[in-house]
Amino acid sequence: MTTLPLRPGLRLRSRTCTTEVVVIRPGTGTGALECGGVPMTSPDDDQPAAAPPATGADGVQLGKRYTDPTHTLELLCTKAGAGPLTLGGTPLTVRAAKQLPASD
Template structure:
C-alpha cells in the first residue's frame, strides 16, 4: 500500500495506525512536503484512522509536548501519547525546549 504525502497545514490532526499517537500540526513552512512517521508508520489524517488501544508500553511520544525538526520547519503538538517515535523525512524529531520567562523584579 503506497501512501501519498500531502502538504502539512497548521491545525491539521494526524494519527498513527499502529500505536495511539496523535498530533496536531502547530507550524509547517509552505515549501516543505514532509513525510511524518511514528515508529516507521506514516501518519494519516486523524479522522481516517482507527487507532489501536494503548498497549501498556512506555510511551515514546508524550502528551502535551511539542516536537520539532532540526531546522524547525515542522512543529507538532502531541495530543495522545504512543509507543512510536516521531520522525520527519527519516530524521528523528526532538522535544522543543521551553523558552525561559523574563525575570521579574
C-alpha cells in the same frame, strides 16, 4: 498511501500506535511525517494499522511540542503513544520551554 500536505491545524494519527498530533507550524522540511516508521494519516482514515515499531523508543508524550532540527516544523501531541516521530527519516525532538524574563 499518499503523504498529506502539512498545514496549521491539521490533525494526524499514527498507524502503529495511539499517537495523535496537531500541526502547529508546517515547516519547510521535505519528506513524510512518520510515527513508528509508517506515514501518519488523517484521524478519519480507516486504513488498517501497520505492525508496531520494534524499537524501545521513549515514546511521544502528551502535551509536548515536537520540532525538527531546523525548528521550522512544530507538532503538539494530543494523544501519547510509542512513537518515534520522524520527518523524512530525521527524528523529531521535544521542543525546550522558552525562558521567561526575570521579574526583578
